[in-house]
Amino acid sequence: MADVSRTGTLRVCYDQWAPMTIFPSEGSPGRGVVIDMVDKIYTSAGYEPEYYEVPLARGLDMVADGLCDMLPEYLFSKSSEKYFEYAAEETFSYTTAFVVRQNDPWRYEGIESIKGKRIATGPGWDYSSMSVDYQEYINDPKNSSFVEVIAGYDDVVDRIFHMINDKRVDLYADNELVLQHVLNRLNLNGDLKIVRPGLEKKLVERPIFSKKIAEEKRQELIRIWDEGRLLMKGKDEEMLLRKYNVTFQE
Known part of the structure; x- marks a missing residue:
């Protein structure tokens, strides 16, 4: 007690x-x-x-x-x-995954597979513990036209999902539980999907x-x-x- x-x-x-x-x-x-x-x-x-x-x-x-x-x-x-x-x-210890549009056949197969894709992230978010290559790709100034940094107070992930649905960005990586929750809450299961594998480490x-x-x-x-x-x-x-x-x- x-x-x-x-x-x-x-x-x-x-x-x-x-x-x-x-x-x-x-x-x-x-x-x-x-x-x-x-x-x-x-x-x-x-x-x-x-x-x-x-x-x-x-x-x-x-x-x-x-x-x-x-x-x-x-x-x-x-x-x-x-x-x-x-x-x-x-x-x-979270398994990560990606979210993309339902009709997108893309799968993550290492850093080469994201080249040419428009990636969403947040300000200062650090993926290096899950994939050093992914973080370095996001940080590299020459990739800036393919990386969209979404700032905000409490609705960043929601806005990213809507941006994927609107074809303004192509993919987003996060904790798989977060992706499940947002898909269900925004009722976007018919428009977006979770794809695995995610980044290399949990x-x-x-x-x-x-x-x-x-x-x-x-x-x-x-x-x-x-x-x-x-x-x-x-x-x-x-x-x-x-x-x-x-x-x-x-």
Whole structure:
């Protein structure tokens, strides 16, 4: 049982990446699979989460500056460890896939296969942990006419899907659960499709914690996450995924 005498506020910054992390609205109060996990894990340990819905870049700055204690999902990279401390337990290890138009026979077969295709991405999004070649292709100035960077607050992926449907771009890579969720919510299954394989490696995401937090408290928060996430594997995890109408494909 949680020792409620040590209840405190946990300041959580997060960005929109439905169905994993969602900005709630009046008609749709759910905060997503990963935020539901955070809520269950930390409230059972006596903490009261306080949520800040911000774009990813702003959330990272707020965690680095100590304005937030944690951000629940961020791709793991050695270079980020000087600003944040990662939990040991992943939120998830995601299989990636692409979305294209229904009548497009294209499949990803390495970097040569995307040449001449119009690719959508977001500002500062980093695919290097999944495919160094893909990230280098996007970064290369000579490919800029084939790379469309879509900026925005909470609807970037939605707009990308509509742009593919309108033939303004050709393809987009993301976590397969995100692609499933957006296709279902926008009712575009008749117009767009998910194609596999995705990028070469899985997308590994972990919570990050502010190094501005006192060491003892930071280690406690990390321990609570690591132990709580292990306990949620299996039935509890599957129940949360079903709540948001997504599932990992075999």
